Amino acid sequence: MAVLDDRGTVMRWSGAAADLLGWAAEEVCGRPVRDLLARDCPKLSGNGVPAGDGRALFRHRSGDSVAVGYRALPMEPAGESLLLIAPTSRVRQWGVEANILRAMLSQDRIGIGLHDVDLTVVWTNITPGMFAGAALPRGSRLTEVPNLEDAKAVEADLRRVLESGEPLIGRPLHMRSPQESDGYTHLSLCAFRVDDPDGTPEGVVALYADTPEQQRARRRQKVLHAASDRIGSSLDVTRTLRDLMDVLVPALGDVGWADVSEAVLGTEEPPRSAGGGDLHQRRVTVVPECDAESGALYRPGEPIPPLPYTPELGSVQRGRPVALDRETVANVLGEPTLLDRFVPEHGHSGMWAPLFARGLLLGSVTVWRTGHREPFQPEDAELLAEIASRAALSVDNARRYARERRVAVALQRRLLPPATTQGPAAETAGLYLPAGGDADISGDWYDVIPLPSFRVALVAGDVVGHGLNATAVMSGLRSAVRTLADLELDPSELLTHLDDLVQRLGQEMEEDNSVGATCLYAVYDPVARTCVVAGAGHPPPVEVRTDGTTRVLRFAPGPPLGVGGLPFETLTADLEPGSVLALYTDGLLDRYDGDLDAGLRWLTDRLATMCVAGSDLADVSRRFLAELGDAPRRDDIALLLARTHAVPAEDIGDWEFDADGSVVSDARHAAREKLAEWGLEELAFTTELIVSELVTNAVRYAGGPVGLRLARNDVLVCEVTDPSNTQPRLRRALWSDEGGRGLFLVAQLSTRWGSRYGRSGKTIWAEQPLIPRDVDFAGLV
The missing domain is CATH 3.60.40.10 (PPM-type phosphatase domain)
Structure with missing residues (x-):
């Protein structure tokens, strides 16, 4: 260290500086620091005072050059500065050590705790999110961590490290998980003593890391989380199986595929079956896709051939996963040429799990590891079985949804009228169009209803609503x-x-x-x-x-x-x-x-x-x-x-009469002339009878004015309008009755008749075919 004034003159010179550069204090004090440089320093200010930090080449008293790193710090009173100098090699080493320490302290996979001689935590990077939700706050002791088992025994081990100086390597720790009553996080503890420069113990540094068992549990949890997050988000069978394979590959295996029953693809339930033979399954997806396109594996859409019965097939049909290898598959198939269709290139370890729901085998999922990846372990099969079980429920839900949707669409389409219609009006x-994607069928409809009088x-x-309920x-x-x-x-x-x-x-x-x-x-x-x-x-x-x-x-x-x-x-x-x-x-x-x-x-x-x-x-x-x-x-x-469309004016006859009995003959005459004009004389007799009965009833019971309209198109329509809102009633008169046969007569002479009401009054109408039909007048008596 050296103390400089505001002109860069050395005022004080430490013994360490003398040892580094060979200059004694009496040889340096009072001289500008510039004189000690072997060459100019780019960070010297105008008055010769170094600024900030950097590197420089100082002149040793022996004439050699010494490469150093320096840092200039301002001091009080103003104008003085403290110059720190160290050999470049030492500075570089400090930087590397600082970077290593910084990297260790900033990561979240290895927990670090610095304990003093009383084993109290003075520094730590362990947060609640690192290990089973447990934290190690400053000022605490290991015995104060609630979910750390054998905390006193762990502190005793750290005390032995502090006393003996012998490091502790790989001591297992077990921490209870707050999320699961019987769940544990397994850690490995390493510890070593920290001494001061004089060799006096200052404390213990403890390192906490996941064990391989915990790492596998973490990977398992990650895969399960991905499965719960992705599988089941779609109500499409194919999409659900693609999501399943995207979860399994590459997290669990390198190559995988899913097969599903053809009945499921057709929205039906697969039959309950056991034993070998044709399982009626079809490949749905292969991941990665390049393996399906370039390899010999069955591709999406291809049927899976019949399989002989084996214990492995029996296990899958009963809902249990099985482990596979190339030799096992070859023995099952019994045909070497089929091996490459069931085992991917370089595949050495595989698992086959059923898509099993409600006691039915909906399909199966297969995962293989290739290359140098380690073989599957029993816990991997358990994990695949759990994920496949969840996926099977989603596949079954998607199948049932697709079936209901198909039924609803078919029912709704059958309820709608023909796509095109032709009528006089x-x-x-x-x-x-039904809703698409994951949306459900709603209750939209349209209709075309022919009404009397060409309307x-x-x-x-x-x-409002969806599905079969809305359709119903x-x-x-x-x-x-x-x-x-x-x-x-x-x-x-x-x-x-x-x-x-x-x-x-x-x-x-x-x-x-x-x-x-x-x-x-x-x-x-x-x-x-x-x-x-x-x-x-x-x-x-x-x-x-x-x-x-x-x-x-x-x-x-x-x-x-x-x-x-x-x-x-x-x-x-x-x-x-x-x-x-x-x-x-x-x-x-x-x-x-x-x-x-x-x-x-x-x-x-x-x-x-x-x-x-x-x-x-x-x-x-x-x-x-x-x-x-x-x-x-x-x-x-x-x-x-x-x-x-419109009925042309020449095809319409329209008249209005007063409420007088004499107008009945006028109405018959007008109807007869209009039919003659249209060339429909053959309808004159029946039409006159209908007009006579309807006009007579209107005059007798409703009053005037009375409207009469004839219109022709595909049928002949006769309408009589009156101001009454009285409902006409059809009845069969007795042989002794003097009236009551009018509407009965109209009903027999026409193909259909009826009435409708307006804002004031009503209209009684009757239709006849343009080609007259035979009428049994004797039966009307």
Whole structure:
């Protein structure tokens, strides 16, 4: 050491400095330190004082040069500095030692504890996360560690090290795991004494490290954690088995594969079997993939050939893993040419474990080690069996889910109407796509219901929930809509009845299976060319006009079905013939992270582009399907497209009469003339009878005005409208009755008849085929 003033002059000079450079203090003090340098030091300040730390070449008194490392430290009072000098070799050694010590103290696999002469901890890097949750805080003793067994005996061993100076090597330690009552962490303890420069003991350094047994337990725990984290996250059998093999390779083995029963791939249960023969298994995955592509192993998709019965096969069929080697496999196969198909190249140690669940052999998993890796141990087989057991449950769950999903999809598709329909009111095309990926089947549906007087009801709905329960509810609602539609109710009244039904269903079901749905119901009349729409929590329909423009038929939406207590409102819109009306479920709009408005804009734009005049609606549905792509969908999608038709004005006869008995003959005359104009004279007699009976009843019981309409298309429709809301009733009159035969006569002369109600009054209608059929008038008497 040397003390320098603010000009770099040596003021004091230590004996160690004299020994290092050969200069005595009286020869150096008062001289600039620059004079002692063999060459200029780049870190000398302008006044000749060294700055910071670095290396320099000093001049020895003998004339030789001495390479040193130095560090300049400022002192008080200001202006003085302390210069520390050491040989470069010594500095390098200190640096290496410091780096080694720093590396040891910073890692977390070897615990280090420095104990003083009283065995109190004065420094440690052991934290609670290193060994079984135990810490070794400063100021503590080993006897204060609660889960360290034989702590007093360990301290006695450290005391002997302190007294004798003999190191302690490989003493086993056992620490109880706080997570498991019967679990232990096994450590190895090494200890040595630390002396001061005079040889006086200052303490003991203790090193704690995992034993091979503990390292294996740690690896086992790591593999189990990876298995629980990855396996079972998918409801797809193939994906589950791929996740299983990704856990096992390379953590447990170098090459592995999974085989599964063909019945499981078909979502069925595998048969209970024992003994050799064809196990009807197929390879699903091989890891690494390069081994399947370049080697002779069976590749994914290939069937596994029949196997002869062996004790190993019997163990697997009973749910137990077995150890394998090349010789064992060769003896089992009995065919040397097949060996390379069952054993990977350089494979020397293998394990075969069953995918066993509910007493059924779903498949098997095989893992091999190759090269210089050590053979499998019995504990490895136990680990593989545990992981395979977990995977088997996930495979079985995925199989059962796939089966339920397949049944739900098949049932839902069978419940939907034909993809395309043709009718006098509209031609339609429907599209249904179930949810994809791990999502479940929902209860989306659409329907096309022909109504009397050439009208048609268009329906779209979405049931809350998933799976078979949602499909069953959807089936019930679709049947209810069809039944209510036959009553020819106003759309708002139909939804009210449907809402009551959903509430009753919800009360009948369990609490965790609540029922709810949205529904859109529209009735299009090709004679009036109007569409009446009502909705229950459902997105509005979109109209594409013949000129390519679009509009959203917005109306005040009612609450979803099942809420109750709120009314449903209707919207009446004029539709030009040839326009396309699109009904859909909200799954079609779910393209922009829940932004339904953006989804509706996208849908409207695509409809305007695709639904051009003359386009085939089935082709439009296929184009929509292509645009939706193969990406997994979070919700079902239902889309119904309807191109409207209209009954031409020349095919309609419309009259209105006063409520007077004399107008009955006028009505018959008007009907007869219109039928003659249409060339349907053969229907004149039966039509006049129907008109006469219906108009007579209207005049007699309802009052005026009385409307009469004839319309022809694929059938002839006769409608009589009156202002009464009285329900007409069909009855068989006795031979002595003077009346009561009118509606009975109408029912016999027509193929079907009925009535519907408007905001004021009712309409009674009757249909006849355009080719008259024989009528047994004698049977009507």
